[in-house]
Amino acid sequence: MNLTYTPEQQAFRAEVRTWLEAHVPKAPLEHYDATREGFEAHRQWEATLKSGDWGMVTWPKEYGGRGLDLIQWLIFEEEYYRAGAPGRVNQNGIFLLGPTLMEFGTHEQKQRFLPPMASGEEIWAQAWSEPQAGSDLAGVRATALREGDEYVLNGHKIWSSRAAFADWAFGLFREPGSERHKGMSLIFFRLDQEGVTRNPIRKINGHVGFAEIFLDNVRVPAFNRLGDEGQGWHICMATAGFERGLMLRSPARFQEAAAALAALWQSRKGTCDPALEADVVRAHMNAEAYALNIYQTASRLMAGAKIGPEASTNKIFWSEMDIHLHETALAILGAEAELLPPTGEHEWLDDYIFSLAGPIYAGSNEIQRNIIAERMLGLPR
Amino acid sequence: MDFTLNDEQLMFAETARTLLGDTCTPDHWHKMMEQGAGFDAARWAQIVENGFTLLLLPEAAGGMGLTELDLALIAIEAGYVALPEPLAESAGVGAPLLASLAPDHPVLADPAAIIAVAPAINPVVANADVAAAILIEKDGRAYLVTPDQVTLTPAETIDPFRRLFRIEWDASKAEDLGPADWTLALDRASLFAAAQGLGLAQRAVDLAVAYAKDRMQFGKPIGSYQAVKHHLASAQTAIEFARPVVLAAAAEIGHADVHSRARVSEAKIVALEAAEKAARASIQVHGAMGYSWEVDVHLFLKRALALKAAWGTPAFHRSRIATRIFTQPLGADQTFARENEHA
Numbered sequence: 001m002n003l004t005y006t007p008e009q010q011a012f013r014a015e016v017r018t019w020l021e022a023h024v025p026k027a028p029l030e031h032y033d034a035t036r037e038g039f040e041a042h043r044q045w046e047a048t049l050k051s052g053d054w055g056m057v058t059w060p061k062e063y064g065g066r067g068l069d070l071i072q073w074l075i076f077e078e079e080y081y082r083a084g085a086p087g088r089v090n091q092n093g094i095f096l097l098g099p100t101l102m103e104f105g106t107h108e109q110k111q112r113f114l115p116p117m118a119s120g121e122e123i124w125a126q127a128w129s130e131p132q133a134g135s136d137l138a139g140v141r142a143t144a145l146r147e148g149d150e151y152v153l154n155g156h157k158i159w160s161s162r163a164a165f166a167d168w169a170f171g172l173f174r175e176p177g178s179e180r181h182k183g184m185s186l187i188f189f190r191l192d193q194e195g196v197t198r199n200p201i202r203k204i205n206g207h208v209g210f211a212e213i214f215l216d217n218v219r220v221p222a223f224n225r226l227g228d229e230g231q232g233w234h235i236c237m238a239t240a241g242f243e244r245g246l247m248l249r250s251p252a253r254f255q256e257a258a259a260a261l262a263a264l265w266q267s268r269k270g271t272c273d274p275a276l277e278a279d280v281v282r283a284h285m286n287a288e289a290y291a292l293n294i295y296q297t298a299s300r301l302m303a304g305a306k307i308g309p310e311a312s313t314n315k316i317f318w319s320e321m322d323i324h325l326h327e328t329a330l331a332i333l334g335a336e337a338e339l340l341p342p343t344g345e346h347e348w349l350d351d352y353i354f355s356l357a358g359p360i361y362a363g364s365n366e367i368q369r370n371i372i373a374e375r376m377l378g379l380p381r
Numbered sequence: 382m383d384f385t386l387n388d389e390q391l392m393f394a395e396t397a398r399t400l401l402g403d404t405c406t407p408d409h410w411h412k413m414m415e416q417g418a419g420f421d422a423a424r425w426a427q428i429v430e431n432g433f434t435l436l437l438l439p440e441a442a443g444g445m446g447l448t449e450l451d452l453a454l455i456a457i458e459a460g461y462v463a464l465p466e467p468l469a470e471s472a473g474v475g476a477p478l479l480a481s482l483a484p485d486h487p488v489l490a491d492p493a494a495i496i497a498v499a500p501a502i503n504p505v506v507a508n509a510d511v512a513a514a515i516l517i518e519k520d521g522r523a524y525l526v527t528p529d530q531v532t533l534t535p536a537e538t539i540d541p542f543r544r545l546f547r548i549e550w551d552a553s554k555a556e557d558l559g560p561a562d563w564t565l566a567l568d569r570a571s572l573f574a575a576a577q578g579l580g581l582a583q584r585a586v587d588l589a590v591a592y593a594k595d596r597m598q599f600g601k602p603i604g605s606y607q608a609v610k611h612h613l614a615s616a617q618t619a620i621e622f623a624r625p626v627v628l629a630a631a632a633e634i635g636h637a638d639v640h641s642r643a644r645v646s647e648a649k650i651v652a653l654e655a656a657e658k659a660a661r662a663s664i665q666v667h668g669a670m671g672y673s674w675e676v677d678v679h680l681f682l683k684r685a686l687a688l689k690a691a692w693g694t695p696a697f698h699r700s701r702i703a704t705r706i707f708t709q710p711l712g713a714d715q716t717f718a719r720e721n722e723h724a
Contacts, residue, residue, distance in 0.1 A: 373610030
């Protein structure tokens with residue numbers, strides 16, 4: 001164990017910092033879920049990132065990355081959040097589908113899909129949940145019927161983040177007549193193609209953050225299937241591992257939020273309940289514990305380990321820490337907590353509202369606790 | 382940057398797990414409790430024979446010159462068996478403190494010698510009666526006494542395996558070893574308490590898992606019910622996020638700066654919270670059995686409570702973290718920051 005950065009890692013940090021200082025927009029962009037303009041502004045930012053070759057630093061160069069390791073990715077993320085750079089509109093692509101494609105895709109699929117994903121030319125949504133298949137994901141009913149070199153897709157997907165404006169979706173479909181975990185395949189489709197209808201759904205903060213998708217005889221080439229026919233469930237679980245275990249929620253995000261909370265406390269502690277300082281300290285401790293856990297995971301993966309069911313403990317930890325952090329901020333703000341802040345100021349209230357989604361998306365925390373109990377601890381189903 | 386343990390560390394931990402697992406079983410606990418004993422000389426001899434008491438001592442003082450991280454891994458295993466013997470406090474705190482002040486002291490020549498520690502922050506001294514030497518903090522200095530030079534009054538405690546004493550002593554009759562690094566002693570003691578907390582927590586969960594697989598109600602094992610599962614999943618989550626903090630605290634303790642001290646304090650708070658949370662979940666999952674003396678879960682709750690408040694309460698340690706937060710730069714690039722360098 002050696003918890004110091006090498007000179008090369010320090011030089012890499014300096015390189016990232018210098019580039020971000022020169023390129024991060026001075027004024028915040030409109031949120032990518034708020035309007036088409038906000039979404040396209042974020043796509044433009046992805047193109048800027050790509051121009052500096054920062055689209056997805058861990059991917060091999062031939063697929064639009066830099067071929068760097070996970071520690072360098074963590075350093076990049078730390079600098080990214082430190083610089084206050086825009087949110088990653090393509091996070092469903094680069095952090096979820098990307099690593100999954102890397103593991104299960106053919107060379108041709110990687111060549112086709114990864115570079116435009118890294119550059120933001122093609123922005124992805126996830127189309128797994130259905131009205132009757134949420135926590136019980138194996139209950140999906142949308143079908144993929146094979147006809148020659150094509151699939152014909154039919155069904156109803158919902159709660160699909162970014163789908164209101166995104167270009168592509170990766171969906172979970174089943175062979176007609178198949179049951180539960182069998183007969184499923186992961187298949188890509190364009191969101192603007194014939195037979196696809198998408199209806200935006202407003203979130204509790206008013207943004208059109210997700211959409212429902214209707215598929216009516218949507219034809220896609222068999223090339224769009226990831227992995228083998230019927231391997232969909234297995235691949236989805238691997239994707240969920242990346243999502244929960246490592247990439248979706250970077251520690252840097254919570255460390256920056258905890259730092260902002262400490263600053264908020266310093267500026268207002270004269271008028272607050274002094275007991276709140278313990279919560280400010282706790283928010284810092286939680287963010288550090290999460291960062292240390294992720295550094296440990298990154299080191300393990302670099303030494304050849306695979307992500308396992310312990311990924312579910314991550315999802316529980318960051319989602320609960322995020323709520324605690326923002327509850328503390330609102331308590332410090334007191335009677336002002338309900339007020340919408342002036343443009344450009346920290347949006348504690350909106351971030352608090354968003355934190356309440358944490359225990360729901362990417363598999364509810366109740367499901368995560370079942371996974372921990374059954375697959376880590378070995379309790380009976 | 383590498384957050385993995387090396388093969389030698391894993392091997393030492395495995396040796397400790399086997400030795401302590403074989404020599405500190407529930408049968409051993411029960412026999413000791415029947416006899417009112419808090420120290421097993423035969424087990425201590427085996428611990429000594431395996432070199433665990435020499436691990437942290439510098440080679441110049443006859444030790445192995447290994448690190449706090451190496452001993453922390455063994456302390457985790459000590460926690461897992463609720464070890465009664467003072468491996469952590471004697472080999473982890475007393476011996477290196479004495480070696481730093483008097484490397485040629487004759488007490489250090491005997492690897493079996495127990496060196497008890499009486500810091501100002503603790504109201505009682507653990508293991509003072511079986512100690513070859515007691516190191517006492519006064520005005521920043523360390524004084525060495527032997528048990529026969531002082532008056533020891535047993536202080537009864539809820540943990541059947543902790544042997545605590547109030548001490549009356551006379552500085553003029555004690556050996557003055559000069560100014561001592563009591564902050565480092567507190568860091569080490571807190572770190573090894575935290576490491577034991579991880580072991581206590583995991584054992585409490587493991588006991589509950591075994592019981593929940595076995596105990597049938599409504600025709601099914603109670604471990605198949607989500608209400609039971611979720612208690613234990615929450616406890617395991619607390620363990621998973623305490624462990625890297627403890628390991629990082631161990632790896633960084635030598636920096637002796639505001640960051641390393643805050644990290645030790647974080648480790649002590651979160652690991653003993655995990656231990657208490659796990660022990661309470663375990664008691665709940667065991668139902669009425671959990672509230673009985675017969676089931677051993679109470680040992681883990683009691684040790685967790687003791688270690689949580691010894692060597693600085695959570696409030697004391699929180700104030701050390703607050704010092705780091707409010708006097709040093711914060712943010713995503715500061716996880717491994719040091720006081721004397723800025724990224």
